[in-house]
Amino acid sequence: MSGSVESVRSAAVAGRVAEVDILRGFALFGILVTNVIVMTTLATLGGPQPDSQPLDRFTTALVDGGFQGRFYLLFAFLFGYSFTLQIAAAERAGASPRARLLRRCGALLLIGVAHVLLLWLGDILTLYAGMCLILILLRALRPRTALISGAVLYTAYAVLRFLPGSGGLDGLAKMLDLQRLHDGYTGGLADTFTTQIGMAPVFALFIWLGQGVPSLAMFLIGMAAGKRRILSDGTWLRRWTPRLMAVGFGVGVPVSVITWANSAGYLNAPGFWVGIQELANPWMTFAYMAVIIRLIWSRWSGAIGWLAPAGRMAATNYIGQSVVFMVVYTGYGLGLADDVAPPLVVVLALVTFAAQLWISDRWLRTHAYGPVEWVLRAATYLSVPRWRRDPS
Numbered sequence: 001m002s003g004s005v006e007s008v009r010s011a012a013v014a015g016r017v018a019e020v021d022i023l024r025g026f027a028l029f030g031i032l033v034t035n036v037i038v039m040t041t042l043a044t045l046g047g048p049q050p051d052s053q054p055l056d057r058f059t060t061a062l063v064d065g066g067f068q069g070r071f072y073l074l075f076a077f078l079f080g081y082s083f084t085l086q087i088a089a090a091e092r093a094g095a096s097p098r099a100r101l102l103r104r105c106g107a108l109l110l111i112g113v114a115h116v117l118l119l120w121l122g123d124i125l126t127l128y129a130g131m132c133l134i135l136i137l138l139r140a141l142r143p144r145t146a147l148i149s150g151a152v153l154y155t156a157y158a159v160l161r162f163l164p165g166s167g168g169l170d171g172l173a174k175m176l177d178l179q180r181l182h183d184g185y186t187g188g189l190a191d192t193f194t195t196q197i198g199m200a201p202v203f204a205l206f207i208w209l210g211q212g213v214p215s216l217a218m219f220l221i222g223m224a225a226g227k228r229r230i231l232s233d234g235t236w237l238r239r240w241t242p243r244l245m246a247v248g249f250g251v252g253v254p255v256s257v258i259t260w261a262n263s264a265g266y267l268n269a270p271g272f273w274v275g276i277q278e279l280a281n282p283w284m285t286f287a288y289m290a291v292i293i294r295l296i297w298s299r300w301s302g303a304i305g306w307l308a309p310a311g312r313m314a315a316t317n318y319i320g321q322s323v324v325f326m327v328v329y330t331g332y333g334l335g336l337a338d339d340v341a342p343p344l345v346v347v348l349a350l351v352t353f354a355a356q357l358w359i360s361d362r363w364l365r366t367h368a369y370g371p372v373e374w375v376l377r378a379a380t381y382l383s384v385p386r387w388r389r390d391p392s
Contacts, residue, residue, distance in 0.1 A: 017085070018305070019231040019296060024078050024314045025307030026292050029353050030071030032321050035122060036349045037063045040329060042178065043185045043337040057264050059342040065260025069281040072124065074289060076215040079128060080222025081231065083135055086380075098136060100380050105132040107379035111315070111372065117196055120322035121203035124211065125315070131216050135223065143224040150220030154282060157213040162275030185330040185337045192331035218282070237297065241290040248287025255280040309360035310353075313370030317356050324352050365389070 037060055086104070090097040112125030141149070177199075184195025230236050259277050262269035295304040310317055327333030328348065329340065340348070363370065368386050369377060377385045 017231055021308040021311035024311030027071050027074040028317055030067050032349050034067045036345050040345050056342045061260045061263035064263040065256040070285045073218050073285045076218035077222035080219035081226035084226030101136050104380040105129045107376050116200045119326055127207055135219055143227040146220045146224035150217040154214055154217035158278040161278040162272045164271055186335050188331045237293055241293050244286045244290040248283040252280045252284035306357050309364045310357050313360045315372040316370035
């Protein structure tokens, strides 16, 4: 087993935690699949509605039951975990962690603003920049306090989701001019650009309201885990990952099956089911994490290690996914929002992610960082990072 773990760790550069990179790559995959279904659904609601096909409903329901609400939590957890690694790196260098993190937050905010205005209305980078400021204030929390605070915060948020009319897409649809969104995305380049600029504030508000509290909760839980360095503790992982899988899937799978059946139209779940699913989402997230960790510590480590380069370039790949989506579905390119059924949307997402895995691996063989990561590092360290890798 130790040999397989070393093969995974060889994919990461010195000083990085391979498990974090692999999990971040896995989170990118889930976020991509979720985003393409959510956005194509919203973008087409204002247009002509074709007859719903069984395979279309099945695909959308599969994403609702297996992806929706899980992977942004995983991304948030890893952000909190990496936050502690950045603090440790600053302390080792004798630099001010607060100053470094503030500069990083500022750069992330500027990148996020450009992202939401030009490419992706569902941007989370601006949210993460804002939440990072809160983490800086709370960075001295003990691991136990951070864990309990995160759990209480998330539970309070989930309880609110039991209220009528708290459904995610339904709530967003009421806030938007769906006809304007559809016409903008299926029009020309200028139409899409105008739509992005005009609707970005509404979407940003929705992201902050809908994901701000649960993201902060997972930031705190990730920070607690990072302070304990659990992803580098083989003994802890071997002990707890089977338990997380048992509890996570034991709680999450039955709930998710009902969510899938409800979304597919096979049953009519009560309105409070949104809250039930929200409570189950973190358990499914931790179960997914546990599965990936077990794969890392198994004979499948070589295959799962392909996620590591994509995870090291997470910000670049996240924005790259937006570029592909906008070129294929909007007036920036082909304008196919009305013409691509959900099954094909998912296929295109899988092809996109496979391409990103290959490109990330090739890029990092000759470059030290992804393009966006290079910018973030330059702002964080107030220096010009090396662009090409040392061949040695």
